[in-house]
Amino acid sequence: MSSVPIVATGLNQLRQHGPTGPVFLRFGRDHMQPLLEAIGNPRFEAAQACEAEEAKARAAAYQAEVRRADQEQAAKQAAEREARRPVCTGCGAKFTDARWEAVEPKDWGATKDAHPHLCDSCKRAVVAAAQERQEPVRGEAGPDDSWPHPQRPVCTECGAAFTDERWKATARRIGWGSPAKRPSLCGDCDQRFEADLDRSWGVSPRQEERDQEQDQAVPEQKTTGWLSRLRR
Known part of the structure; x- marks a missing residue:
């Protein structure tokens, strides 16, 4: 419960020190004070300051807890994502983010990656080897693409x-x-x-x-004369 301060001063004090000097006496106190100090309440102000500091500390602790929870959630999501990260079937290395995004399923009708189970290095090696053998790369347009x-x-x-x-x-x-x-x-x-x-x-x-194929392919010619009689 707040109280109304009662202060008093005299003309002689005002003439001597002016209105801003220590010329005011608050009832319950034994010394003269400037007006603002006389009507103030140091204990109440100290209590308010202490309460403000406690509230500030509680807010800082809450913000720290929120940041810690966010960090834990982000770390959990990162670990789950790393567990899903593809691994190259050629060298066993994990895909980079760019390679992972490149082999992810695209919209209907989009071009698919020719080697979705290989990393960039292994894919380049396979493509280079296929080009050296002069054979079309599987998954790309070519006459041998549908071979079993x-x-x-x-x-x-x-x-x-x-x-x-x-x-x-x-x-x-x-x-x-x-x-x-x-x-x-x-x-x-x-x-x-x-x-x-x-x-x-x-x-x-x-x-x-x-020879058999040629014999079957050439039709037998009809012969006449003594040669035909010999064949008979």
């Missing part, structure tokens, strides 16, 4: 990669006819195999097949 083999076959005899012609000859696709007899061999090894058969048997089975 994800990688170019390799000869089981010499280890060389198949050429495009040999790859097509050994691939099983509708409308291409029968595949090659030895699909695990490259063209050179297949020819050497045929040459070995020629040396072993004297006549190449492939040559016999070609």
Whole structure:
């Protein structure tokens, strides 16, 4: 409960010290004071100042708690995001933010990444190797993009990669006819195999097949005269 201060002064004090000097006496006090000090209440003001400091401390503690909670939430979200970060199937390195964003599903009809499971370095290495072999990169436009083999076959005899012609000859696709007899061999090894058969048997089975095909392809000509009688 606040009280109304009662102060008093005299003309002699006012003449001697002026209205701003220590010429006012507040009832209950034993010394003269300037007007503002006489009507003030130091204990009340001290209590108010103390309360203000406590309120300021409580506000600072609350703000610190809010910041700590925000930091903990941000750290939790960052840990969950890192747990979802893709890992390169080639080298095992984690994707960068830019690479992760590049392989994320896009809108309908948007171009998809050709190698979504590889990091930038491994993707560049795969693309460079494909260009050196002169084969189209899978996932991009090219005549061999729909082939069932994800990688170019390799000869089981010499280890060389198949050429495009040999790859097509050994691939099983509708409308291409029968595949090659030895699909695990490259063209050179297949020819050497045929040459070995020629040396072993004297006549190449492939040559016999070609002769039979030619005989079937050429129609029998009708002959007359003594040659026809001989054939009969």
